[in-house]
Amino acid sequence: MGSSCQKNGADExxxxLKHELKExxxxxxxxxTKTHCNHLCKQSPIVMVYPDGIWYEEMTxxxxxxxxQEHIRKGKPLKxxxxxxxxx
Ligand code: FES
Structure with missing residues (x-):
């Protein structure tokens, strides 16, 4: 949720994510958990999924x-x- 992530749509x-998890x-x-900048601004927004340790780039x-639907529900990361x- 740093400035680059927010500029690239992190709020949406x-x-x-909140809506789909509820659905x-x-x-x-x-x-x-919202984080500050993780120094990967060019690939922002970043989403991390733990305990899997998977970091996603350019999330929309x-x-x-x-x-x-795929990673959280079915355990199939978006490779x-x-x-x-x-x-x-
Ligand atoms: S603002 Fe998100 S990685 Fe830098």
Missing amino acids: VLET EGLHKHVHI PKLAKKLV KHILRTIPY
């Missing part, structure tokens, strides 16, 4: 919806959009 991504009935099982509301993996 966050709202989509999927997962909001009680997934905790969302459309991708955020897919992230919840094409992974920036890096840093296991917990």
